[in-house]
Structure formats: structure tokens, C-alpha cells
Amino acid sequence: MNWLKKTMGSAALAFALxxxxxxxxxQDDTIKFALLQDFTAVYTFxxxxxxxxxxxxLTLINEEGGLDGTMFEAIVRDTGNQPQRGIEAYNRSxxxxxxxxxxxSTPVSRALVDQVIQDEVVLITALHGRGDASDGTVxxxxxxxxxxxxxxxxxxxxxxxxxxxxxxxxxxxxxIDSPFGREPIPVLEELASExxxxxxxxxxxxxxxxxxxxWSEVRRYRPDAVFIWGAGGGQSVSVxxxxxxxxxxENIHSVVWLAETDVANVGADVMTGVKRFEAVATGMESPVxxxxxxxxxxxxxxxxxxxxxGTTYYNIGVATMAVSVEAARLALEAHGAPLDGPKLKAGFxxxxxxxADGFMPPVTITESDHxxxxxxxxxxxxxxxxxxxxxxxxxxxxxxRKEIEAGAADYQEGK
Numbered sequence: 001m002n003w004l005k006k007t008m009g010s011a012a013l014a015f016a017l018x019x020x021x022x023x024x025x026x027q028d029d030t031i032k033f034a035l036l037q038d039f040t041a042v043y044t045f046x047x048x049x050x051x052x053x054x055x056x057x058l059t060l061i062n063e064e065g066g067l068d069g070t071m072f073e074a075i076v077r078d079t080g081n082q083p084q085r086g087i088e089a090y091n092r093s094x095x096x097x098x099x100x101x102x103x104x105s106t107p108v109s110r111a112l113v114d115q116v117i118q119d120e121v122v123l124i125t126a127l128h129g130r131g132d133a134s135d136g137t138v139x140x141x142x143x144x145x146x147x148x149x150x151x152x153x154x155x156x157x158x159x160x161x162x163x164x165x166x167x168x169x170x171x172x173x174x175x176i177d178s179p180f181g182r183e184p185i186p187v188l189e190e191l192a193s194e195x196x197x198x199x200x201x202x203x204x205x206x207x208x209x210x211x212x213x214x215w216s217e218v219r220r221y222r223p224d225a226v227f228i229w230g231a232g233g234g235q236s237v238s239v240x241x242x243x244x245x246x247x248x249x250e251n252i253h254s255v256v257w258l259a260e261t262d263v264a265n266v267g268a269d270v271m272t273g274v275k276r277f278e279a280v281a282t283g284m285e286s287p288v289x290x291x292x293x294x295x296x297x298x299x300x301x302x303x304x305x306x307x308x309x310g311t312t313y314y315n316i317g318v319a320t321m322a323v324s325v326e327a328a329r330l331a332l333e334a335h336g337a338p339l340d341g342p343k344l345k346a347g348f349x350x351x352x353x354x355x356a357d358g359f360m361p362p363v364t365i366t367e368s369d370h371x372x373x374x375x376x377x378x379x380x381x382x383x384x385x386x387x388x389x390x391x392x393x394x395x396x397x398x399x400x401r402k403e404i405e406a407g408a409a410d411y412q413e414g415k
Contacts, residue, residue, distance in 0.1 A: 029338055031328055032073045033058065033321070034093035037104045038081040045232040045261065046313045047104055048304065051076065053317025054102070055303035056296050057288075057325070063295045067329050070337055079103060083111035094119065099341050100324060104128060106180065116141050121341035122327075122348065126320045127256055127279065131183065132407025134371035136349070139408070141341065143348055143370045145323050145363065149255065150400045151374035152277040153184035153227065156253045157191055158395035159275070159378040160225055166195040172218050174211075174238060175229035177203035184229060184255075190399050208234020215241040224251065231257040236265035239274060249273030253378075259312035263381060271381045275389065278379040280319040280360045282386045284310040287357040288318060312386070315359075322356040323348075323363060323372075361392035374400055 035054055037047045058072040066072065075093050079086040086108030090101060100122040103109045109129040116123040123142045125133060131148035133139040147155065160166055173188060175181035185201055192199040200221055204214040208230050215238075218226065226247055228238040235258050242252050250273035258276040284293065289310055296302050297309055308314045331339055331347025339347075351372070353362040361375035374394040379386040 030071050030073050030097075031067075031100075031339055032075055032093070032096065032098040033100045033102070033324065034075040034077075034090070034098035035102050036075070036077045036079050036086060036089040036093060036108075037102065038108075039078040041081040042232075043081060043104055046257070046259075049308045049311055049313035050104060050317035050320075052302070052304035052308055053314035053319075054321045056292050056309070056314075057318045057321040059296050059301055059303070060292050061325055063299070063301070064291075067325070067332055070328075070332060072325070072328075079105060079108055081105050081107060083108050086111060087115075090115070094121065099339060099344050100124065102126075102320065113139065113142060119341070120345075122324075122344050124320060124324060127316065130407070130411075131371075132404050132411060134369060134374075134404045135408035136365075136367050136370040137408075138412055139370065140367075141345055143365065143372075145320065145348075145365065145370070145372050146279045147256075147277070147374045147376045147394070148371055148400065148404070149180070149183045149229075150187045150403050151371065151394060151397070152255055152376060153187050154191065154374075154396040154400060155277055155376050155394065156227060156275075156378065157188065157195075158393075159253070159390055161195065162390070166191075166197045169197040169224040170221065171197055171199050171225050171227065172202055172221055172223040173199065173227040173229055174202045174204065174214060174218060174242070175227075176206055176208050176231070176234055178206055180231070181229050184227070187396075187399055187403055188227075190402075191396060194399075204230075204234075206234075207232065208237055211237050211241050215245045218242070218247070219245040223247070226252050228252060228254045228258075230255070233265070236262040239266050239271065243270060250275070250380075253277075256316075256376075268381075268383055272383040273380065275378050275380045276386070278377050278386070278388065280312075280315045281358070281388075282310065282312050282315055282379070286315075286359045288322065288359050289315065292318070319356065319360045322359065323351065323354065326351055326354050326356075327365075355392075361394075371404070373397075 055074050062071050077089045102124045106128045125144050126146045133142040202214050204211045252274045254276040256277045263271050327347035330350040331343045335343040351365045355362045363372040365372045377392050378390045380389045
């Protein structure tokens with residue numbers, strides 16, 4: 001709760017930096033992003049660091065003069081992962097002039113898809129929400145902007161293909177028994193048919209604190225490689241159980257939700273060799289993180305614990321705002337101020353090969369592709385840090401696109 005109070009204060013600081021305490025005209029020209037997220041319920045393993053990265057990036061842009069003087073305000077509120085609270089926070093923020101929303105909650109974002117389309121404001125759903133919203137012709141105001149879970153699975157599969165091949169292999173996907181956990185299975189099944197490998201799914205009950213029975217079955221299956229598809233504390237349980245049941249760490253491949261906290265829970269030495277999908281670079285070396293360190297953190301204007309700067313989820317938060325600010329820049333250049341939802345949407349759809357100085361894979365967003373290309377890379381824990389073991393890239397996007405279009409078609413039929 002103390003962190004959340006500091007977060008709210010930081011948002012107010014960003015508003016002051018934007019000139020929001022001045023004239024009405026300054027308020028009108030301020031670009032307001034509503035970061036209405038779950039700080040207290042389900043997504044607490046990620047939200048604090050993620051939101052801190054988002055706020056620090058917006059503060060950085062304001063400290064550097066904004067976009068030719070146009071500043072940003074972060075509106076930060078807790079939804080507790082509850083759709084009704086999310087709707088209330090959304091309506092309040094809309095009244096305050098927000099034109100972009102990020103809930104970092106699949107239940108809340110799904111509950112508001114129809115409303116944001118009707119209201120013509122932008123909803124970003126990086127690494128959560130509806131993967132089929134990547135079809136911008138059906139979901140014009142929803143932007144996943146990063147690799148969907150389908151794309152993450154194919155990037156991991158491509159890594160295996162490039163390092164020993166898929167043909168004849170036995171691959172297990174051990175997943176939380178939820179729509180999120182089951183989401184990559186159809187793509188992997190189609191890929192298994194195409195590449196001639198064997199796939200078997202092993203679900204475990206939410207939240208994943210107890211997985212021993214599941215991993216006993218995995219051990220009997222004797223897979224060549226394992227995908228672990230969970231989030232939060234369940235991920236470190238999966239890694240421990242996999243290793244306890246004879247799976248070599250280098251044969252464990254995780255969805256994006258595996259981070260420094262999980263390493264600490266499992267043990268840095270024990271984790272050595274485990275791989276994961278990466279949506280952004282981790283660590284302090286990237287130019288954008290160095291700018292934040294110099295102009296925000298060292299200046300005492302950060303939104304949270306300085307130890308979080310450079311961590312996986314902090315950097316993902318930074319990346320979401322880097323893309324969003326780039327969209328705002330392009331929209332201002334093309335359409336002028338003040339921005340509104342339709343202008344910002346157009347800005348997103350003008351983004352081409354944007355990588356924030358190598359911080360993330362090049363993102364190109366078009367009217368039909370709101371995923372941005374579906375790229376990422378594989379990283380591996382080397383005992384001290386996450387290091388890339390492959391280049392940025394996408395894989396098997398023709399299979400992913402089929403899933404996107406099928407989901408979008410089902411959405412349209414259900415309306």
C-alpha cells in the first residue's frame with residue numbers, strides 16, 4: 001500500500017511536470033495515459049515493476065521537454081483485477097481526458113474491448129488480453145503491440161528447430177489450467193503436425209502452488225523439451241518440479257513470465273540454463289534505461305524502488321510506453337495537437353521498425369496487424385543474468401495469423 005501511495009504521488013508529479021497545474025490550455029494539451037492496473041490482487045507479481053517502468057519513461061520524456069513541448073500525464077489507479085472496478089476507473093479517466101488505457105489484466109481488458117471501440121480511445125494489451133485483437137480490422141482501437149502467446153510459443157519452437165531440430169522430438173507443455181495456459185496449444189499442435197514432432201499437454205490447477213502430480217506424469221513421458229506456461233509463483237514451482245523430476249534446466253523453455261523474482265525463489269545456480277521468451281532487453285545497458293537512470297532515477301524523480309530499474313518487468317513497462325509515445329509523436333506530426341483517440345490510433349498504425357535504440361525487437365504496426373510483427377527472442381539464465389541466445393525475430397507467423405483471424409471471426413459472429 002505504501003508503494004501504491006508513492007505511485008499516486010508520482011503520477012501527480014508527472015502531471016505537474018506536464019504543466020497541468022498551470023493554465024487550462026496546458027491541461028488541454030497534456031496527453032493523458034490511464035494506467036489502471038491490478039496492484040492488490042492477482043497480477044501483483046508484475047504490476048509494481050511494470051507500472052514503475054511506465055511512469056519513469058513518461059517522466060523521462062517530460063524531463064526531456066516532451067514532444068515539442070507537449071507533455072504527458074500518467075493517471076494511475078488500482079482495479080484489483082475486478083472488471084467492475086476497471087469499468088468505473090475507465091469511465092472516470094475518460095472524463096478526465098485520457099486517450100490511452102492499459103489495464104494489464106485480461107479480465108478487465110476483455111470487459112472493456114467493446115467500450116473502447118465505441119468510444120474510439122486506444123487500449124494497449126501488451127502480453128495480456130485477447131490475442132485475436134491483433135487483427136486491427138476487427139479491433140481497430142486495441143493494440144497488443146507485442147508478441148501474443150501464440151507468437152511466443154512459435155519463437156520458442158523455432159529456437160528448438162534451430163538447435164537440434166524438432167522432427168521426432170517429444171515436447172511437453174506444462175500449463176496452468178486456464179484459457180491463458182491453454183492458449184498456445186492449438187498453434188503447437190499444428191506445428192507438431194507440420195514439423196513431425198510429438199506434443200503432449202499437462203495441465204495443473206490454479207494458482208500452481210502444487211504441481212507434483214503433474215510433473216510425475218511428465219517424468220513418465222520423458223520429453224526432450226518442456227514448455228512451462230504459467231505466471232507468478234507457479235512458474236518457480238514449475239522450474240523446481242521439472243528439475244526435481246529429471247528435466248535438465250537447458251531443456252526448460254518458459255513463456256515471458258519468468259523473471260528475477262523466480263530466479264531468487266528457485267536459486268540462481270539451480271536456474272542456470274533455463275530459457276524463456278523475451279519481449280525486451282533486460283538489464284541496465286540499453287540507452288533508454290541509461291537515460292532513465294540519469295534523468296529520472298539519479299534526479300530523485302523515480303516512481304518506485306530504484307532496485308527495480310532494469311529488471312524484466314520494469315523494462316517491459318518502459319517498452320510499452322516507448323511504443324505509445326512514438327505513436328503520439330507520429331500522430332502529432334501528422335495531425336497536430338490536441339491528440340484524441342482516432343489521431344493516436346493513426347499514430348500507432350504509422351509505427352515502422354521502431355526498436356527504441358535496440359531495446360526491443362523492431363515493431364511495425366499496420367491497420368491489419370496490431371501485434372506489431374510478433375517478434376521476440378530466447379534468453380537464458382547464465383547463473384548471474386539473463387543473456388540472449390538468439391536474435392530478435394518472429395516465427396511461423398502464418399500459423400499464428402490463422403489463430404488470430406479465427407478468433408476475430410468468432411468475435412464478429414458473436415456481436
